[in-house]
Structures are given as structure tokens and as C-alpha cells.
Amino acid sequence: MRKKTIEDYVELIYILQHEKQKVHTSDIANTFDINPASVTEMFQKLSKEQYITYEKYNGVTLTPKGKKIAIQTKQKHDTLKHFLMILGVTEAIADEDACRIEHTITPLTMEKLTKFVKFVNQTDGHQRWLDHYKYFDKTGKIIRCTPETESQCPIHGRHHEHLS
Amino acid sequence: MRKKTIEDYVELIYILQHEKQKVHTSDIANTFDINPASVTEMFQKLSKEQYITYEKYNGVTLTPKGKKIAIQTKQKHDTLKHFLMILGVTEAIADEDACRIEHTITPLTMEKLTKFVKFVNQTDGHQRWLDHYKYFDKTGKIIRCTPETESQCPIHGRHHEHLS
DNA sequence: AATAATATTTAGGCATACCTAAAAATTAGG
DNA sequence: CCTAATTTTTAGGTATGCCTAAATATTATT
Numbered sequence: 001m002r003k004k005t006i007e008d009y010v011e012l013i014y015i016l017q018h019e020k021q022k023v024h025t026s027d028i029a030n031t032f033d034i035n036p037a038s039v040t041e042m043f044q045k046l047s048k049e050q051y052i053t054y055e056k057y058n059g060v061t062l063t064p065k066g067k068k069i070a071i072q073t074k075q076k077h078d079t080l081k082h083f084l085m086i087l088g089v090t091e092a093i094a095d096e097d098a099c100r101i102e103h104t105i106t107p108l109t110m111e112k113l114t115k116f117v118k119f120v121n122q123t124d125g126h127q128r129w130l131d132h133y134k135y136f137d138k139t140g141k142i143i144r145c146t147p148e149t150e151s152q153c154p155i156h157g158r159h160h161e162h163l164s
Numbered sequence: 165m166r167k168k169t170i171e172d173y174v175e176l177i178y179i180l181q182h183e184k185q186k187v188h189t190s191d192i193a194n195t196f197d198i199n200p201a202s203v204t205e206m207f208q209k210l211s212k213e214q215y216i217t218y219e220k221y222n223g224v225t226l227t228p229k230g231k232k233i234a235i236q237t238k239q240k241h242d243t244l245k246h247f248l249m250i251l252g253v254t255e256a257i258a259d260e261d262a263c264r265i266e267h268t269i270t271p272l273t274m275e276k277l278t279k280f281v282k283f284v285n286q287t288d289g290h291q292r293w294l295d296h297y298k299y300f301d302k303t304g305k306i307i308r309c310t311p312e313t314e315s316q317c318p319i320h321g322r323h324h325e326h327l328s
Numbered sequence: 329a330a331t332a333a334t335a336t337t338t339a340g341g342c343a344t345a346c347c348t349a350a351a352a353a354t355t356a357g358g
Numbered sequence: 359c360c361t362a363a364t365t366t367t368t369a370g371g372t373a374t375g376c377c378t379a380a381a382t383a384t385t386a387t388t
Contacts, residue, residue: 002268003374003375003376004375004376005375024335024336025335025336025337026334026335026336034375034376034377035376035377035378036335036336036337037336037337037338037376037377037378037379038375038376038377039336040336040337040338041337041338041375041376042375044337045374045375056336056337056383057335057336057337057382057383057384058384084273084276087273087276087277087279087280088276088279089272089273089276090272093270093272093273094273096270097268097269097270097273100268100269101265101268101269104166104261104264104265104268105261105264105265106257106260106261108253108254108257109248109251109253109257109258109261112248112251112252112253112301113251115251115252115297115300115301116251116297118300119296119297119300119301119306122306123296123306123308126308127293128293129291129292129293129294130293132283132287133279133280133283136279136282136283137276137279137283142283142286142287144287144290167344167345167346168345168346169345188365188366189365189366189367190364190365190366198345198346198347199346199347199348200365200366200367201346201347201348201349201366201367201368202345202346202347203366204366204367204368205345205346205367205368206345208367209344209345220353220366220367221352221353221354221365221366221367222354
């Protein structure tokens with residue numbers, strides 16, 4: 001599997017903290033499926049760099065610095081995942097890819113993707129184009145419908161009344 | 165800068181081969197802005213793994229295996245870049261992000277993104293929604309226009325005739 | 329409270345992609 | 359064609375995130 005970054009660790013600690021107060025070596029080791037010894041090493045590093053408070057044999061908590069990064073990362077993750085699912089990627093894979101992309105993407109690209117997701121959400125139920133995309137995704141067929149021809153559109157024609 | 169993968173090297177060799185026949189250590193070192201010594205090392209590795217034919221002091225060429233990977237990678241790169249530019253990312257940054265994402269993305273996600281790009285291309289000039297997205301990107305404002313209200317739409321209203 | 333089971337840490341290693349400095353090969357100029 | 363400049367390679371080193379095995383601390387059982 002992919003090597004975990006500081007962001008991965010901090011994000012996971014953040015998520016686990018909701019259930020556990022103190023997050024332990026084994027929690028991380030299990031979720032990431034890596035050796036506990038590796039987690040201890042990372043705890044030491046994260047502690048040295050002030051992302052977490054670490055007491056030997058007693059779990060960790062996020063510092064404000066760590067929490068900030070965690071929230072930012074989770075935010076990116078959720079947006080990316082949401083975005084991919086709009087395009088028709090399954091949840092499990094969207095999750096996986098979001099996890100990888102969230103660390104490498106530039107702020108500008110993240111911003112545009114965020115806007116795209118907002119755009120789709122805020123026009124929810126009114127994006128005929130998205131139905132057309134999904135139809136294309138399924139069938140490979142492009143069906144154009146202009147306002148004039150929409151009533152004959154095999155995707156929208158029948159439901160025309162409650163769509164507009 | 166980010167560490168370069170086998171794919172990065174092979175893709176760049178592929179691009180440079182069009183101009184140069186044999187690609188030399190310094191060509192890669194300059195483009196990636198890394199030390200020539202590091203390129204030599206990678207040449208040795210790539211050669212050992214049969215991606216390139218490597219003769220000391222005499223440049224490299226792609227093997228069929230290497231060329232295949234190169235073409236696949238470049239394909240992914242171009243699609244990703246295109247996709248990001250549809251969303252309004254500038255060319256330079258789209259290029260940068262494409263370069264990072266192309267190595268980590270799963271096939272399913274790549275497939276959906278490819279479909280999305282095709283969908284946009286094949287409906288070129290007929291996606292009123294894309295104009296709406298761009299308007300939202302610029303202004304933050306969502307403007308809904310149904311077939312009935314489209315003629316009053318500030319984006320499409322005036323140009324209604326040659327759009328449909 | 330002693331011992332057994334479990335969890336965590338330490339110590340020593342590995343692979344990867346990079347680096348610098350120095351050696352060796354190639355190429356260019358007189 | 360020989361020396362100087364340039365390019366490439368070798369050798370040795372670094373940081374990172376992982377590993378295993380062994381040591382140590384904690385927790386649970388009786």
C-alpha cells in the first residue's frame with residue numbers, strides 16, 4: 001500500500017478521536033494495516049513536529065496545529081469523494097482515490113473542484129445535463145436536447161412537467 | 165519537488181524521443197531539474213527493468229514495454245489536463261496537477277473522467293450548463309434557467325438563436 | 329499480588345529517489 | 359591530435375516510511 005503522510009495520520013487521528021478521546025498505536029496500525037512499530041515512530045515524529053501530544057504507552061491527542069491540518073484534509077477528502085461520486089465512481093473507490101489525490105492537488109484545482117461540487121449541489125434536480133452525462137456513461141450515446149426538442153428527449157421527455 | 169516515478173521518466177523520454185532519437189542524461193536532468201547523477205541511477209534501474217535500452221555515455225531509447233507505458237501515461241496526462249481546464253484551472257497548473265494525479269488514480273476513476281471529457285467535447289457548443297458553471301465560477305451566483313425561462317437568462321437569453 | 333497475555337517501544341535493517349564530490353569518458357578547439 | 363571543457367558515471371551519503379525481532383510496559387486473570 002501507499003506510504004502514509006503526516007496528513008493521513010493526522011486525519012485518521014482526528015476521525016478516531018470522536019470515538020476514543022485518546023488514540024492508540026494499535027488503532028492506527030489496524031486501520032492502516034501497518035506494523036505498530038511504524039506507528040510509534042510516526043507518533044514520535046508527529047509529536048516532535050507539534051501535530052500531536054504523545055505520552056508513551058498512553059495514546060495521542062491532536063494539538064491545535066494538528067487539528068487544523070486534520071480538518072483541512074478531511075474537508076478536501078470529502079469534497080473529492082463527493083466529486084468523484086457525481087461522476088459515477090463507486091463510493092469505495094471514490095474514497096480510495098480521494099485519499100490519494102487530497103495530498104497532491106494544488107489549491108487552485110481544489111478550489112475549482114469545490115466549486116463544481118457546489119454548483120451541482122445547488123442546482124440539484126435541475127441539471128438535465130447531469131442526467132445526460134449519466135446516460136452517456138451508461139450507454140455511450142450522446143443525446144442532445146435543446147429547449148425546443150426536449151419534449152422528445154428519451155431521458156427527459158416523459159418527466160418534463162415535474163422537472164421544470 | 166515531487167519524486168519522479170518510473171512513469172514520469174518513461175513519459176518524458178517518450179516526448180523527448182520525437183526530437184532527439186537518443187535521449188541523454190542531461191535532457192532529463194534539465195527538464196526535471198535534478199542532478200544528472202540521479203538520472204544515471206534511474207537509467208540503470210529502468211534498463212534493468214527493461215523499460216529502456218541504455219548504453220553508457222550514449223543515451224537511451226524506449227523498449228516496446230517502455231513505450232507502451234509512456235503512451236498510456238501520456239494519454240492519462242492529457243485527459244486529466246483537459247479535464248481540469250474544462251473546470252477552469254489554468255493550463256500551467258492543470259499540467260502540474262495532471263502530472264501528479266496520473267500516477268495515483270485508479271482505472272475506474274480515470275475511466276469516468278475520460279467519459280466526462282468526451283461528453284463535454286462531443287456536446288461542444290451545446291452545454292448551456294457549462295456556461296452556467298463558468299458563470300458561477302466567476303461570480304458565485306447560481307442562475308437557473310429552465311426551457312421556459314431561458315430567454316430571460318442573463319447568460320443565454322440574448323444569444324438564444326444561435327445556441328439552439 | 330504474581331503471572332500470563334497483550335500492547336507498545338526500541339534497535340537494527342531495507343528500498344527509494346534524491347544529493348555531492350570526485351573520477352572517467354566524450355566532445356570541441358586550437 | 360592533444361588538451362580543455364563538458365558530460366556522464368561512480369561512490370558514498372541522506373531522509374522517509376516501512377519492516378522484524380526483541381525488550382519493556384501495561385492490563386487482565388486467578
